Amino acid sequence: MRETLYTFNRSPIKRHHPVGKRMGSKIYVHKKYARRVIPWELFALATQIAETYPFEFNCVCYDLAGKIVRLDEAPDFDTAREPAVGNYLRISPADGFKLGKSPNIWHHKWLWVDDDYEGFDVDASYEWSRTWLAKLKRSARGVEHQWLAQLAEVGLE
DSSP, X not given: OOOOEEOTTOOEEOOOSSSSEEETTEEEEEGGGHHHHXXXXXXXXXXXXXXXXXXXXXXXXXXXXXTEEEEEOOTTTTTOSSOEEEEEXXXXXXXXXXXXXXXXXXXXXXXXXXXXXXXXXXXXXXXXXXXXXXXXXXXXXXXXXXXXXXXXXXXXX
16 A cells, blocks of 8 residues: 655555546546446446447546546656546536547546556656655646746755
8 A cells, every 4th residue: 555645735646546646526547447437337338328429438537526537648658757638538417528629638548547557667657756745845836848947946846
């Protein structure tokens, strides 16, 4: 079990039970673990809809409050320290579905997977979070150029 990390304002950073990154009512998880956090019927419907588009997803965002599933392309999830969202397909029981694209990046990707994940070094990702959390004394930005500027301000590349 990993030591819980904390943001600058002492909010804990730890995996959602059993896996995933929780932010408010949303849980972010790699596709491999989606069935652990998303009701099967809803995930099956989302993947069925996704099959009708030229769209390959590898990450999922599940909004517990609205029962909304967003399938994210995240093309550099395994290779980037902070992967980009990319194209997405949002499926809502109330609003139907829509395609979109996001330039945002994600932090703490080790939360999205279990320790058995083989796509990247989970321990190294955790250690990267530990490193920058110790130096950054404000909220991490979710836009790449702003994030890189924050890292440069605290002497990290």
